Amino acid sequence: MKQLRTGVEPRLLVLLNYLLIQEDFFIIGGMNMLSLHYISQILPSLLVGTTMTLKIFCWTLIGALPLGMIFGLGLVSNIKLVKYFLNFYVWLMRGTPLLLQLIFVFYGLPIVGIVFQRYDAALFAFILNYSAYFAEIFRGGLQSVDRGQYEAAKVLRLSYWQTIRKIVIPQVAKIVLPSIGNEVINLVKDSSLVYVIGIGDLLRAGNVASARDVTLIPLLLVGVIYLLLTAVCTYVLRRVEKHYAYWR
Amino acid sequence: MLKINNLTKKFNERTIIDNLSFEVENSEILTIVGPSGAGKTTLLRCISGLESFDSGEFYLDGKKFNPYEDTGSESVIGVVFQDYQLFPNLTVLDNVTLAPQMVLKQSATEAKQSALKRLSRLQLDGKENLYPYQLSGGQKQRVAIARALAMQPKILCYDEPTSALDPELRGEVSRIIKGLKQDGMTQIVVTHDMDFANDVADKQLHVVPVK
Numbered sequence: 325m326k327q328l329r330t331g332v333e334p335r336l337l338v339l340l341n342y343l344l345i346q347e348d349f350f351i352i353g354g355m356n357m358l359s360l361h362y363i364s365q366i367l368p369s370l371l372v373g374t375t376m377t378l379k380i381f382c383w384t385l386i387g388a389l390p391l392g393m394i395f396g397l398g399l400v401s402n403i404k405l406v407k408y409f410l411n412f413y414v415w416l417m418r419g420t421p422l423l424l425q426l427i428f429v430f431y432g433l434p435i436v437g438i439v440f441q442r443y444d445a446a447l448f449a450f451i452l453n454y455s456a457y458f459a460e461i462f463r464g465g466l467q468s469v470d471r472g473q474y475e476a477a478k479v480l481r482l483s484y485w486q487t488i489r490k491i492v493i494p495q496v497a498k499i500v501l502p503s504i505g506n507e508v509i510n511l512v513k514d515s516s517l518v519y520v521i522g523i524g525d526l527l528r529a530g531n532v533a534s535a536r537d538v539t540l541i542p543l544l545l546v547g548v549i550y551l552l553l554t555a556v557c558t559y560v561l562r563r564v565e566k567h568y569a570y571w572r
Numbered sequence: 573m574l575k576i577n578n579l580t581k582k583f584n585e586r587t588i589i590d591n592l593s594f595e596v597e598n599s600e601i602l603t604i605v606g607p608s609g610a611g612k613t614t615l616l617r618c619i620s621g622l623e624s625f626d627s628g629e630f631y632l633d634g635k636k637f638n639p640y641e642d643t644g645s646e647s648v649i650g651v652v653f654q655d656y657q658l659f660p661n662l663t664v665l666d667n668v669t670l671a672p673q674m675v676l677k678q679s680a681t682e683a684k685q686s687a688l689k690r691l692s693r694l695q696l697d698g699k700e701n702l703y704p705y706q707l708s709g710g711q712k713q714r715v716a717i718a719r720a721l722a723m724q725p726k727i728l729c730y731d732e733p734t735s736a737l738d739p740e741l742r743g744e745v746s747r748i749i750k751g752l753k754q755d756g757m758t759q760i761v762v763t764h765d766m767d768f769a770n771d772v773a774d775k776q777l778h779v780v781p782v783k
């Protein structure tokens with residue numbers, strides 16, 4: 325080895341080293357002892373990253389779903405000022421990249437004296453962004469409920485909130501579910517944008533390990549974990565859709 | 573008895589109903605006929621409180637009321653819509669029992685019992701756990717009637733009850749309407765169908781578009 329090293333370019337050495345780790349991985353499909361050992365070494369840090377990704381995912385949904393629903397009600401309300409404001413907000417949030425919004429909140433706002441912690445900045449930007457998408461989805465859902473349904477409820481003397489609760493929300497939920505599902509899947513992947521403001525999410529964990537150990541394995545694992553997360557989401561969403569499938 | 577005095581209704585300065593007066597005795601069937609655009613649906617919507625009106629007075633058994641503003645659970649006027657407007661997310665039974673439970677505060681069993689009785693009289697036995705999409709047009713209409721009756725209205729209104737049905741079902745609808753008359757229900761029926769109107773009417777109101 326020593327002899328070899330003298331004559332060989334350092335870059336080639338890196339490549340050799342790389343192949344040494346990778347070779348078996350690719351030949352035996354990654355199930356040999358060496359790469360299993362390596363995976364078990366990096367998995368904890370990837371799981372820490374996954375936890376962060378899931379935290380951002382969950383809190384964004386918890387914040388953005390109700391906000392989006394309220395904004396959606398506002399978008400179909402008769403109050404002009406509310407409608408103009410919400411339309412502007414939706415236009416702004418959907419018309420600019422989420423990445424820009426993240427950078428703006430974390431790196432931009434401190435310039436004018438508004439400082440967020442990384443994590444708070446991420447949640448702030450994500451909730452505002454996703455609320456806009458959800459608001460548009462709920463607006464569409466609310467508008468597709470026949471006006472006759474409100475009138476039928478009215479002549480039966482149901483109050484506004486009884487009507488919303490018993491008639492409108494179940495119908496809107498069924499209508500919006502597929503679109504909401506799309507956004508939920510997007511959110512799993514969009515959460516990786518927090519990378520840019522230095523949050524240790526799943527993608528960052530994988531990238532760090534990959535750069536440090538000069539191997540593809542962490543990045544492949546990251547891909548597998550994202551696939552698992554979206555698969556779970558897809559499954560849960562299907563179940564919820566099925567729950568609403570008993571009527572048409 | 574329902575009495576309407578000098579009812580006027582405008583849509584953006586355009587007069588649709590002009591100074592109309594008429595009355596319906598208890599357990600009478602009034603049919604309202606007239607050409608398209610005469611304002612029949614609009615009149616029904618005014619009576620049932622879905623549309624505001626510009627002037628006029630309404631009396632129910634001698635007591636003045638305003639269908640648009642009085643939204644209490646008394647002086648209820650039931651409506652069977654042209655397209656029924658059943659709640660698609662609720663079973664037949666829940667369509668019928670929802671309002672009695674939430675508005676009249678009937679207990680679940682009480683509401684269910686009288687709903688089942690009503691459904692049975694309308695030949696809907698065994699349909700109570702189906703959803704509206706699983707019903708034929710005629711069945712939907714009968715559920716809509718049962719739903720309206722469950723609120724114990726003083727008056728029941730129909731908008732074009734035969735328009736969406738096969739001609740053979742016309743006789744069925746008039747049989748139901750006449751049956752309800754036997755029970756003492758006061759009914760107002762808007763229709764294009766002159767044969768049907770002549771068949772069920774105790775009294776007929778002809779309306780024409782305002783020039």
Ligand SMILES: Nc1ncnc2c1ncn2[C@@H]1O[C@H](COP(=O)(O)OP(=O)(O)OP(=O)(O)O)[C@@H](O)[C@H]1O
Binds near residue numbers: 606612
């Ligand atoms: N919400 C509304 N705004 C403005 N104009 C309306 C509205 N609803 C109805 N009209 C007008 O009022 C007139 C009467 O309509 P209406 O639906 O009451 O007629 P109709 O007698 O029921 O007709 P048809 O027999 O075709 O059902 C029509 O000229 C219609 O254009």
Ligand SMILES: [Mg+2]
Binds near residue numbers: 613
């Ligand atoms: Mg009409």
